[in-house]
Amino acid sequence: MRILTTHLELVALTAGDADDLFPVLDDPALGRFTGDDPPVSVESLRGRFAVWAGRRSPEGDELWLNWVVRRRADGRAVGYVQATVGADDATIAWVVGTAFQRQGIATEAGAALMAWLHDALGVSVLNGRIHPEHVASQTVAARIGLRPTDRRYDGEVVWTDAPAPPGS
Numbered sequence: 001m002r003i004l005t006t007h008l009e010l011v012a013l014t015a016g017d018a019d020d021l022f023p024v025l026d027d028p029a030l031g032r033f034t035g036d037d038p039p040v041s042v043e044s045l046r047g048r049f050a051v052w053a054g055r056r057s058p059e060g061d062e063l064w065l066n067w068v069v070r071r072r073a074d075g076r077a078v079g080y081v082q083a084t085v086g087a088d089d090a091t092i093a094w095v096v097g098t099a100f101q102r103q104g105i106a107t108e109a110g111a112a113l114m115a116w117l118h119d120a121l122g123v124s125v126l127n128g129r130i131h132p133e134h135v136a137s138q139t140v141a142a143r144i145g146l147r148p149t150d151r152r153y154d155g156e157v158v159w160t161d162a163p164a165p166p167g168s
């Protein structure tokens with residue numbers, strides 16, 4: 001589960017990462033397009049990460065994989081990436097702390113995540129769900145090889161790396 005890139009280390013998320021990630025995620029700006037609220041406390045974040053560290057959805061039918069993203073240079077936690085892996089495809093997502101944005105971190109982490117899911121886990125199709133006005137996330141998705149579809153999920157546009165249907 002450890003994924004290395006030029007500047008980043010992606011490490012399987014554990015409850016203990018809450019200490020490093022709480023100050024990064026304690027920021028309402030991060031939920032502007034997702035509607036997610038900041039964690040209310042380190043303890044609640046630790047509890048959420050403990051569930052995620054089980055790597056299974058409560059029903060057991062999906063893999064829930066999460067990685068803390070750290071800079072290799074200094075080990076600093078800058079965000080996290082996640083993949084929800086079902087029978088036929090996986091949905092990926094990325095969060096980078098405001099102080100660390102616009103440095104190519106989501107693009108570098110997202111590309112590595114996609115490669116790992118395809119090559120190490122054998123997932124054939126990867127999807128993302130992005131708010132129609134979320135330019136930063138759209139930029140990341142396009143750069144790592146996803147394209148927008150005409151499908152919607154909870155008002156978000158579904159992006160995919162599945163080949164476009166013929167004639168579209």
Ligand SMILES: CC(C)(COP(=O)(O)OP(=O)(O)OC[C@H]1O[C@@H](n2cnc3c(N)ncnc32)[C@H](O)[C@@H]1OP(=O)(O)O)[C@@H](O)C(=O)NCCC(=O)NCCS
Nearest residue numbers: 030094095096101102103104105106107130135136137139
């Ligand atoms: C989306 C997100 C992960 C991008 O992280 P990031 O590390 O800044 O992404 P990158 O630096 O790899 O690339 C983002 C690109 O979008 C651009 N960008 C960022 N904000 C932008 C904005 N408001 N308008 C236009 N472009 C924007 C960046 O400049 C960059 O392009 P550049 O390399 O040409 O400068 C980050 O903004 C985030 O965590 N947001 C909150 C959580 C979230 O919404 N996650 C996505 C859910 S779909």
